[in-house]
Amino acid sequence: MTASGPSRTAQILIGAGALLLAALLAWGAAGIPAQAGYAGIGPDFLPWVIAAALAVCGGWLVYEAASGGFRQLDAPSGAPRGDWVALAWVVAGLLANATLIERIGFVLACGACYTLAVHGLRSAQGRRWGGPGQVLLDAVTGLLLAAPVFWLFTRVLDVNLPGLTGTGWL
Amino acid sequence: MEIWSDLLGGFATAATPVNLLWAFVGCAIGTAIGVLPGLGPAVTVAMLLPITAQVEPTASLIFFCGIYIGAMYGGSTTSILLNTPGETGTMVTALEGFRMARHGRAGAALATSAIGSFLAGMVATVLVALFAPAVAEWAVRLGPPEYFGLMLLAFVTVSAVLGRSRLRGLTALFIGLALGLVGIDQITGQVRYTGGIIELMDGFEVVLVAVGLFAVGECLYNALYEGRSVSEINRMGKVHMTRGEWRRSWPAWLRGTAIGFPFGTIPAGGSEIPTFLSYATERKLTRHAEEFGTRGAIEGVAGPEAANNAAVTATLVPLLTLGIPTSVTAAILLSALQNYGLNPGPQLFQTSEALVWALIASLFIGNVMLLVLNLPLVGLWVKLLKIPRAPLYAGILVFATVGVYGMRQSAFDLYLMLAIGLLGVLMRRFDFPVAPVIVGLILGPLAEAQLRNAIAIGQGSAWIFVERPMSLALLLVVAAVLVLPRVLAWRRRA
Numbered sequence: 001m002t003a004s005g006p007s008r009t010a011q012i013l014i015g016a017g018a019l020l021l022a023a024l025l026a027w028g029a030a031g032i033p034a035q036a037g038y039a040g041i042g043p044d045f046l047p048w049v050i051a052a053a054l055a056v057c058g059g060w061l062v063y064e065a066a067s068g069g070f071r072q073l074d075a076p077s078g079a080p081r082g083d084w085v086a087l088a089w090v091v092a093g094l095l096a097n098a099t100l101i102e103r104i105g106f107v108l109a110c111g112a113c114y115t116l117a118v119h120g121l122r123s124a125q126g127r128r129w130g131g132p133g134q135v136l137l138d139a140v141t142g143l144l145l146a147a148p149v150f151w152l153f154t155r156v157l158d159v160n161l162p163g164l165t166g167t168g169w170l
Numbered sequence: 171m172e173i174w175s176d177l178l179g180g181f182a183t184a185a186t187p188v189n190l191l192w193a194f195v196g197c198a199i200g201t202a203i204g205v206l207p208g209l210g211p212a213v214t215v216a217m218l219l220p221i222t223a224q225v226e227p228t229a230s231l232i233f234f235c236g237i238y239i240g241a242m243y244g245g246s247t248t249s250i251l252l253n254t255p256g257e258t259g260t261m262v263t264a265l266e267g268f269r270m271a272r273h274g275r276a277g278a279a280l281a282t283s284a285i286g287s288f289l290a291g292m293v294a295t296v297l298v299a300l301f302a303p304a305v306a307e308w309a310v311r312l313g314p315p316e317y318f319g320l321m322l323l324a325f326v327t328v329s330a331v332l333g334r335s336r337l338r339g340l341t342a343l344f345i346g347l348a349l350g351l352v353g354i355d356q357i358t359g360q361v362r363y364t365g366g367i368i369e370l371m372d373g374f375e376v377v378l379v380a381v382g383l384f385a386v387g388e389c390l391y392n393a394l395y396e397g398r399s400v401s402e403i404n405r406m407g408k409v410h411m412t413r414g415e416w417r418r419s420w421p422a423w424l425r426g427t428a429i430g431f432p433f434g435t436i437p438a439g440g441s442e443i444p445t446f447l448s449y450a451t452e453r454k455l456t457r458h459a460e461e462f463g464t465r466g467a468i469e470g471v472a473g474p475e476a477a478n479n480a481a482v483t484a485t486l487v488p489l490l491t492l493g494i495p496t497s498v499t500a501a502i503l504l505s506a507l508q509n510y511g512l513n514p515g516p517q518l519f520q521t522s523e524a525l526v527w528a529l530i531a532s533l534f535i536g537n538v539m540l541l542v543l544n545l546p547l548v549g550l551w552v553k554l555l556k557i558p559r560a561p562l563y564a565g566i567l568v569f570a571t572v573g574v575y576g577m578r579q580s581a582f583d584l585y586l587m588l589a590i591g592l593l594g595v596l597m598r599r600f601d602f603p604v605a606p607v608i609v610g611l612i613l614g615p616l617a618e619a620q621l622r623n624a625i626a627i628g629q630g631s632a633w634i635f636v637e638r639p640m641s642l643a644l645l646l647v648v649a650a651v652l653v654l655p656r657v658l659a660w661r662r663r664a
Contacts, residue, residue, distance in 0.1 A: 006600060014600050018341055025348055028363050041625055043360040046618050050347050057341040064337065072334040074601045078395030086393040091588065093564070094386070097571055098584035106575070110568045117389070117567055121560035124397025141561065146568050158224040159576040 011070055015061030022058055025051035089120025105164030107146045114142030177299055180527030184535055189232055192225075193532050196233040197539045200240020205248050205551045208392070208563060211241035212498040212608070213384040215506070216377045217573030222509040228525050232532040234506060235486075238499050239291060239536055242479050243544045246283040247551055250276060250471070251404045262445040262474040268404070269466030277407030282419045282468055283475040284409075284544040290427040290476035291537040294483035297431055299530050302519070306491040309516040314624035315635050317492075319644030321617040324494050326651050327436075329606035336655075338602045346610025349374045356619055369582040376505045376612050377577050380498065382587040383604050385570045387594020389563040394595060403555055409548055411468075419472040422452050426476030433477075434484025434496070441481040441497070448477035483533065490514055490526055494613070498605045501612045 029047035064070050093116030100109040115138045123129070130137075147170075153159040154168060164170050183189065203209040215234045222230055245260040250267035263283060270279040312320075329339035352363045353373025364370040411419065426448040433444040452469040453462050461467035488494045493514035495501035507514050512522055519526055544551070574587045597604055624641075628634030635641050 011600065014596065018345075021345070021348065025351075025363075032360060032362055041622055043355040043358050043362060046347075046614075046621075047351055047362065050344055050351065054341070054344045054348065057337060057344060060337055061341065070335065070338070070600070074334060076395070076599050076601065078391070078399055079397070082394040083397055084394070086397060087390060090390055090393045090564075090567075091592075094567065094584070094588045094591070097567070098581050098588065101571070101575060101584065102581050106571070110571055113567055113571070114564045117393075118560050118564035120393050121389075121397070121563055124393045125560065126398060142564070142568070145565055149568060149572055153220070153572055153576060157221045159220040159572070160579050161572065161576060162579075 006076065008065055008069055011065035012062055015058050015063075015065050018054055018058030018061055020058075022051050022054035025054060083124045086120045086124035089123065090117045093117035093120065102162050105170060106161040107143060107150050107170055108164060110146035110149075111139055111142035114145065115139045118142070173299060173303065176303075176523065176527045177531060179524065180529070180531035181534075183228060183524060183528035184232060184531040189229055189528070189532065190535070192229045192233040193236045193536050194539055196236020197240040197536050197543060200237035200242075201244035201540065201543055201551055202554060203237070204241035204244020204246075205554045206244075206557070206562065207248060207252070208385075208388045208566060210384060210499075211238045212502050213380055214241070215499060215502045216380040217385070217569050219377050219502070219506055219509065220573065220576035222506055227507075227510045227512065227522075228528050230506065231503070231525065231529050232536075234503055235529060235533060236536045236539075238503070239479070239482060239533065240540055240543075242482050243284060243287050243540045244551060246287065246471075246475055246478075247280060247544070247548060248555065250279045250283065251406065251552060252401055252555060260445075260475070260478060261442070262449045263471055263478075265449065266462065266466045266468075266470030269464065270468065270471065271404035271407075271466070273465045274405070274407060275466065275468075276404050277409045278411050278415050278468060279466070279471050280406075280548055281409045281411045281545065282415065282423075282472045284541060284548070285411075286419065286423040286426065286472045286476040287479040287544075288537055288541040289423050290430060290479040291483055291540075292534065293427050294431050294434070294480040295530060295533040295537065298483060298486055298533070301435070302487050302491050302526075302530075305487060306516040306519040309491050312492075312516075312640070313638070314620045314627060315638050315641035316644065318617060318620040318624050319635070319641045319648070320492060320494055321613055321620065322648050323644055323651070324488075324496060324613060325606075325610065325617070326648050328496070328609045329603070330652060334601070336652075338600075339606055342597065342602045342604065343606035343610045346379075346607035347614040349379060349607070350611045350614030356615060357622055367582075369580055369586075372578070373615075374586075374611060375574075375577055375583070376502060376608065378574050378583055378587055379590055379611055380502060380608055381570045381573050382590025383594040383597070383607060385566050386587055386591030387598065387604075389566055390591050391595045391598050392559065392563050395599070406549065406552055409545060415468050418458070418468050422448075422469040422472035423476040425451060425455075426473035426478075427480040429473075430477030430480030431484045434481035435487040436496075441478045444477040444481045445474040448473040486529075486533075490518055490529075491516060493518075493616070495609060498608045501608050505612060 025047055029044050029051055032044035032047060034042040034044050093113040096116060097109050097113035100112060115135065118138050150161055154161050200211060203214045214237055246263050249260040249264035250271050267279040267283065270276065325343055329343035330336040352370055354361055354371060429448045430444040449470055452473040456467060456469050458467055462470055485496050485500045488496055489500045489503060493504065495504045504514055512518065570587065571584065574583050594604065624634055625632055635645060
């Protein structure tokens with residue numbers, strides 16, 4: 001257990017999370033018919049096994065966390081405390097991307113995602129906001145990155161990506 | 171000399187201009203992403219998987235394998251110059267290589283790692299060509315119980331041997347297996363764990379999980395925790411080795427290759443163990459013990475680099491002959507083969523002989539290309555290290571979108587990718603290994619099918635696993651891997 005590592009409480013929560021997942025799996029497994037047939041074991045067998053195994057792992061994790069913390073834990077890299085604002089910006093970028101991609105097309109949605117994410121990552125580095133000029137520059141960079149990718153994948157490699165127009169250019 | 175004619179046929183296929191171009195682009199992309207922190211070969215291949223819809227199998231596999239081995243060459247450059255290992259397999263290189271670079275010997279470290287990688291890659295490819303057909307011939311005789319045993323072994327070694335905690339490794343494995351359950355059961359057609367969401371009927375795409383865990387997770391982790399971390403770049407020197415350095419390097423290369431190859435072939439996965447083993451060996455055998463951990467010893471770079479490349483190349487043996495991936499990248503390659511409807515396994519050597527040999531031939535070609543790309547042109551790649559982190563990681567998200575959305579054109583997958591990315595952040599923060607998740611996800615459904623087939627063969631009885639000697643032996647090995655370390659630790663204390 002290192003001083004800079006995640007707290008004991010957080011570790012217990014992680015173990016509890018595994019237990020919760022196990023419970024969910026078991027609940028789901030109960031709804032799967034056995035239908036074993038000639039195979040001897042049916043489609044519900046492995047779900048039960050995994051649910052049980054995860055329950056054991058989760059319980060053990062909680063036990064380890066409660067009795068001195070996770071064993072052989074490498075201190076995580078980076079700062080001891082998270083920069084949640086920066087994370088929120090990047091998450092916002094990804095959410096914007098997922099929401100917009102089928103409405104305004106790949107290029108524009110990715111441009112928006114890039115702009116938001118780069119702002120978050122930069123703020124994590126403790127840099128001050130560069131003003132609207134910076135945002136514009138980022139947006140242009142994002143579009144200049146996304147557009148060739150779009151052309152390469154849709155035109156050369158025939159991968160389907162949504163566009164705003166039917167022209168194949170945007 | 172059947173192998174010879176097969177191999178020559180392979181060269182004939184691999185050396186067509188189009189395939190050479192694919193190999194070259196693969197090697198170049200591989201080196202680039204190896205150099206760049208934050209992107210590994212697995213996630214890169216995953217992001218590029220949508221091209222399997224268009225490009226023919228041989229070309230795309232040559233391309234993907236180029237990325238795979240190229241990343242190992244590129245990763246060592248970053249380890250030496252930046253001290254943040256580009257890849258897990260090059261972690262050990264960072265130990266001595268970075269110290270050498272600190273003391274103005276970056277050039278020698280880069281040279282020994284590139285030449286060592288080349289030598290090991292070549293030798294390992296020869297060994298693959300010699301052994302793989304034999305293994306395939308032997309593997310034809312394996313039935314479902316034995317396959318299940320092999321897969322169990324792969325599960326256990328990937329999760330329990332790698333990484334520091336067996337408990338956390340196994341937890342990660344079961345999370346992967348649980349993800350693998352989602353969707354339609356292959357045997358009965360029963361729908362499991364979809365919660366009525368249509369998008370989940372096909373299950374979790376391995377691309378989605380790999381890109382989420384590695385690319386998106388890495389980006390989120392960076393925003394959350396790594397903003398203030400500073401990394402310093404070492405000065406590059408002339409890429410050159412003195413005669414003394416050559417003399418110290420070549421035995422280490424050979425030993426590294428000898429250690430690395432066997433580890434890659436057994437379903438014990440990964441290149442971490444062989445690289446550490448090679449490092450320990452060199453440290454023990456060296457006549458320059460005073461340089462280890464201080465000025466940086468060239469053997470400590472040469473051996474692990476060779477071991478890494480030999481192991482990486484050798485993972486193709488279990489992948490192609492048994493259909494069992496022993497590393498994350500191999501798991502993704504497996505999924506690429508599945509996209510083409512090709513089932514890796516002993517039959518592959520009969521049904522797709524031309525493809526397999528073209529792949530092996532292209533490994534020879536790729537290694538030559540990589541030596542050229544990484545020795546004279548290393549300065550070019552080093553420039554990539556100057557890209558500031560914020561645009562780099564934000565740019566990665568754009569590529570992640572291509573890979574995940576391009577797979578099946580669903581915006582739902584992008585939300586899922588974000589969720590998996592957040593899971594990746596948690597796993598990294600609490601030191602859970604991620605490789606078992608991927609291996610569990612892709613191998614889980616296959617293992618389940620083998621398990622049920624095996625029990626069907628045993629007419630509903632699980633005794634079949636004990637009655638067949640091969641499968642019994644495999645089960646015993648699995649038990650030993652799980653229990654032995656604990657017993658040894660207990661005896662040492664007693």
